[in-house]
Each structure stands twice: as structure tokens, then as C-alpha cells.
Amino acid sequence: MLNILKYEFIKEKRNVSDMKNGKVFLIIIGIILCVLVIITIFSSLKKQDTLGNTEITPGEEMTEEQERQTIISLYYISLENNTLTPEARVIDAKNLLENPYKTLTEYLIEGPKNDKLQRALPSGTKVNGATRSGDMILLDLSEEFIQDQKEDAIKIAANSIVNTLTELNDVNSVKILINGEEGKKLEGTEIDFSKAFFREESST
Secondary structure, three states: OHHHHHHHHHHHHHHHHHHHHHHHHHHHHHHHHHHHHHHHHHHHHHHHHHHHOOOHHHHHHOOHHOOOOEEEEEEEEEOOOOEEEEEEEEHHHHOOOOOOOHHHHHHHHOOOOOOEEEEOOOOOEEEEEEEEEEEEEEEEEHHOOOOOOHHHHHHHHHHHHHHHHOOOOOOEEEEEOOOOOOOOOOOOOOOOOOOOOOOOOOOO
């Protein structure tokens, strides 16, 4: 009989202990859930506050024209050291779609925006045409490009064109034609238009 009572007492004691452990476990779970809820609420309030303080200005959105803009490098003569210097210019990319080689050369003829630079190509020069053959550009210019020009001036003008056009990934050299004539001879000079011109980083 005593053994039975002793067994029942131990069993009841174990049940009480199990209940206490269960309560402790539930309390811990409850605390964790409360902490998670508090964190979630705090994060939500903080996000709403951030959104509330953010002003969205329609004028700051990219326009279709801005999305089409691209930067080009045009090489002009520096007035400070008489060397070819690039001028970065933002243009509408659609201007380069039809014939980028012709367009870029015409920008060189128009002249720089920077007053510390000057154009290398003679005034009155016209672009008759521009085509690509492999990685070489065949650029047909009018007679004004060489007319009454000194050898050094023609060289730096040619390099102005080459340095500008070779900024394009598909261009490595430029062959210059004069009024459709390939291999134009200039008496008394070392300039050889029968050969392609390659890029030079600095020219005087």
C-alpha cells in the first residue's frame, strides 16, 4: 500500500513539474512573439514615415529625350598648347543613327563649344559622304579641306577626324578622299591620301 502511495506521489510530482515546464515554455514563446510583433510594427511605422517625407517631383523623371542622350568626344585644337584635345558633348543619340561618321565630321567643321578650343578643319569644308569598309572609314571631303592649307594644318585636321571617329568601337582608321578622288597627291608635301590615317593621341 505504501508503495502505491509513494508511486502516486512521485507521479503527481512529475505532472506538476511537467506543467511548470510547459508554462515556462509557453511564456518564452509568448515573449518571442511579442518582440517580433513590436519589431514588425516599428519597421512599418518607420517605412511609412520615410515614404511620407519623400517628395516625388514629376520634373525629375527621365524624359524620352534624356533617355536618348549620349556623350561623344570631338577633337579640336587647344589654344593653350596647340594639341588635339577632346571636347565632351551631350547629343541626341538619334542624330547618329543614319550616318555617325558623317555627323561627327560635320560637328568638327561646326567648331567647339569651348572657347579655349578651335576647330582643326578649314572653314567651308563639306562632307560629301562617309562609308565604312571593315574597320576603316572612307571619308569623302570637299576641296576646301586641302585648299590653301599648309602641310601641318592638313595633318592636324586629318588627326582631328581620325581621333574623333576612332572613338567609335567599330572604327580603327580613316581614309580621306577629296571630291571622290582616292589617293589625292599634294605636291611638295609628305601627305599620302592613298593610305589610311590611324589614331594619334597628340598632334601639333
